Amino acid sequence: MKNLKYIVLVLAFVFMFPFVAFAEDEETTTAAKDDRVVVYFFHGATCSHCAEAKEWFSSIEEEYGSKFRIQYYEVWSDEDNAALMQKVSDFRGDDASGVPYIICGDQSWIGFSEDSMATEIKEKIDEMYNTPVEERYDVMALLPKDEEKGAAGDVLALIIILVVVGGIGFGIYKARKSTN
Secondary structure (H helix, E strand, O other), X not given: OXXXXXXXXXXXXXXXXXXXXOOOOHHHHHHHHOOOEEEEEEEOOOOXXXXXXXXXXXXXXXXXXXXXXXXXXXXXXXXXXXXXXXXXXXXXXXXXXXXXXXXXXXXXXXXXXXHHHHHHHXXXXXXXXXXXXXXXXXXXXXXXXXXXXXXXXXHHHHHHHHHHHHHHHHHHHHHHHHHX
């Protein structure tokens, strides 16, 4: 009977370990180590203006590459990215019905024209880079979180695991009792 208690305890620990041990968000810790400005780039796979913007960002990589990094979100074939773009657009009060939709700090651009936007984007990258990391405006960090769904799912998974472990333990207990 003592062994059964230890088996149940070990099984409970093994099943609960993944929920506890890996709770820290890897993206958050990676971003915290990187002091570059994040430029959010929502684009369509075959959009010519998006391709022009990507090419322009590549062309300033040598001069500005140490100051910024681009987080790409393809929205035409990825529903989750399209929903994120809509959520960001709504949160910011933008009418981002087209792409590219570029966000740097507290400023955004819809569409792309190197003639009218290049200087603004570079100035914004410089401004954000010269702002202390902890004071930078980051729209993704400010978006309302959908934590309730994730937390409810975690609780449900934990309950299921506990019921399964309890059922196994009860089954072992009954089997041992009937053999004696």
